[in-house]
Amino acid sequence: MKDIMYEQNGGIGLLHFSGDSSENCADKLRQGFMVLFESTDYVVVNFTKATELDIGCLNLFCTAHRIFTRCNKRLMLAGRVPKVFRARDESGRPLRPSCCVSECREGCLWNG
Numbered sequence: 001m002k003d004i005m006y007e008q009n010g011g012i013g014l015l016h017f018s019g020d021s022s023e024n025c026a027d028k029l030r031q032g033f034m035v036l037f038e039s040t041d042y043v044v045v046n047f048t049k050a051t052e053l054d055i056g057c058l059n060l061f062c063t064a065h066r067i068f069t070r071c072n073k074r075l076m077l078a079g080r081v082p083k084v085f086r087a088r089d090e091s092g093r094p095l096r097p098s099c100c101v102s103e104c105r106e107g108c109l110w111n112g
Contacts, residue, residue: 006032013040017050026056033064041073048079 004025005016013036015029036043045061053061061075068075 004028004032006036008036008039011040011042013037013043015043015045017045017047019049019051025054026060029057029060033060037064037068037071037073042076043068043074044076044078046079047077047081050080050082053082 003016003018007014007016015032015036033043065075
């Protein structure tokens with residue numbers, strides 16, 4: 001990932017992605033989630049300038065979404081969301097990472 005920037009605008013946390021994912025993508029993403037989780041109740045991830053994500057980032061999104069949901073916080077995706085979030089199997093069901101659990105399926109990031 002060329003860059004992951006995070007900021008807070010009022011009560012909303014913003015994570016901005018640009019470029020392709022790389023080995024340290026998950027570390028940068030984790031740091032952004034942790035900072036924004038502590039200071040906001042609503043986080044928007046902006047993919048306007050992003051292309052693809054690696055599996056480490058995808059698993060982190062799933063885990064972060066589950067934690068945010070348990071704590072009555074919101075994690076939303078915006079912009080040109082990478083294809084992997086929209087991928088479907090042969091029967092049309094969303095493909096989810098291995099960390100996905102049934103408790104968040106209804107509000108899952110992969111259902112959007």
